[in-house]
Amino acid sequence: MILVSRHLEPPNPSPQPSRHQPVLLEETVRLLAPERGGFFVDATVGGGGHAEALLAASPEVRLLALDRDATALERARMRLERFGDRVEFVHAPFSALASLLGPERVGAVDGLLADVGVSSDQLDERQRGFSFQQDGPLDMRMDRTTQKTSAAVLLANAGEDELETWLREYGEERWSRRIAHAIVKQRRFGPLLRTSQLADLVARTVPGGRGGIHPATRTFQALRIVVNRELDELDALLEQAPELLARDGRFAVISFHSLEDRRVKEAFRAEVRGGRAEDLAPRGVVPSAAEKRANPRSRSARLRALRRL
Ligand SMILES: C[S@@+](CC[C@H](N)C(=O)[O-])C[C@H]1O[C@@H](n2cnc3c(N)ncnc32)[C@H](O)[C@@H]1O
Structure with missing residues (x-):
């Protein structure tokens, strides 16, 4: 397994009060x-x-x-x-x-x-790597103490078919095959370590998002689901x-x-x-x-x- 954990950033030592608005x-x-x-x-x-x-x-x-x-x-x-x-x-x-x-x-x-x-709170903290809207390390682990596998590690090690399955099943992404192929091709030039790298790659690979949704939305959802099971x-x-x-x-x-x-x-x-x-x-x-x-x-x-x- 290729380990790229050096890309991770330490957690915020003293959290600010929550900005999350409870839903319903x-x-x-x-x-x-x-x-x-x-x-x-x-x-x-x-x-x-x-x-x-x-x-x-x-x-x-x-x-x-x-x-x-x-x-x-x-x-x-x-x-x-x-x-x-x-x-x-x-x-x-x-x-x-x-x-x-x-x-x-x-x-x-x-x-x-x-x-x-x-x-x-998780989405807005850049270092957590959940958001395609801000640049951060491709982390996405909810529990940074016990979970060892970040999104970057998954992207570095998964086969093209495996990536395609994740994107299709967990992201319900219609362009799953294209995106999986683009990720594997990109890896030849170096690992994908940053959220902005992945978001840009997806945006270059698929037609523009529907209904104002960023084209990388489904890819990020799929990866997050896999990282955190x-x-x-x-x-x-x-x-x-x-x-x-x-x-x-x-x-x-x-x-x-x-x-x-x-x-x-x-x-x-x-x-x-x-x-x-x-x-x-x-x-x-x-x-x-x-x-x-x-x-x-x-x-x-x-x-x-x-x-x-
Ligand atoms: C949508 S937020 C909850 C917000 C909360 N109801 C509030 O009013 O602030 C989801 C939270 O669930 C946690 N979470 C997600 N999956 C979990 C799991 N399998 N076990 C424990 N916590 C989990 C996340 O870390 C996150 O803090």
């Missing part, structure tokens, strides 16, 4: 019904916006806040400080949730939230969640593209068909026009929620 905030809180009190889990605490609203809804809410990004967890800790020991922070991927909870809390979760994907993570959570919930416990998921939403929809349908849960929003909840205007990053979000019977 009111709708999520309504569906999770925290006014009941009880034990809640925010599996993707990020900047802590949803967690804050859940904790503020009732003094009887206790919350386990999880994130695989240590910097995000630090930000959430600053924001949620005033709730004292009602909040517990854990640095872990949510695929490990069942084992983290331990036997006494499995089957005792009153509300579980997963707001999957990346936050604005995002769909495996989501599948693992969807499999564990029903067993974790208490009776009347709620499970809400906010997803940002059809690959994720399809999985959530199917997992929820299986629970409803089995008579184990009620679907609280069968068609999903999407942001209002006003929210999309105020926060364009919310535009592809869809919220789904279940109640355990």
Whole structure:
């Protein structure tokens, strides 16, 4: 394997307060019904916006806040400080949730939230390499302490067919073959280490983006999903969640593209068909026009929620 880890940049040592705007905030809180009190889990605490609203809804809410990004967890800790020991922070991927909870809390979760994907804090921090809009190292790891494989390492080592499959399956990119070929050709002249190199390469290779979308959007999405094994993570959570919930416990998921939403929809349908849960929003909840205007990053979000019977 070709290792190009020297291109990475150190994390920001003292994070600024979060600038992430929580998506579908009111709708999520309504569906999770925290006014009941009880034990809640925010599996993707990020900047802590949803967690804050859940904790503020009732003094009887206790919350386990999880994130695989240590910097995000630090930000959430600053924001949620005033709730004292009602909040517990854990640095872990949510695929490990069942084992983290331990036997006494499995089957005792009153509300579980997963707001999957990346936050604005991650997207806007150039050194994280998630964005094609600013130049940075091609990193894209959410957890820089345990994940060893950056996007640059993947690009340096994948075969053309493998790249094509990622772009087609995880980016739903119609120009997958062309882009994969261009990446492999470019590698002969040196490794792709910067986000701007990749974004320019894709922009030169495919016709202009549709509907004002940058032509590299889908390539970046695909790579991010592979670097972080995002769909495996989501599948693992969807499999564990029903067993974790208490009776009347709620499970809400906010997803940002059809690959994720399809999985959530199917997992929820299986629970409803089995008579184990009620679907609280069968068609999903999407942001209002006003929210999309105020926060364009919310535009592809869809919220789904279940109640355990
Ligand atoms: C969209 S943000 C969440 C924002 C949060 N709801 C708020 O209001 O600020 C997604 C967060 O989930 C985290 N994340 C994504 N996948 C994860 C996983 N598999 N396990 C744990 N955290 C994950 C990311 O690091 C990121 O901080």
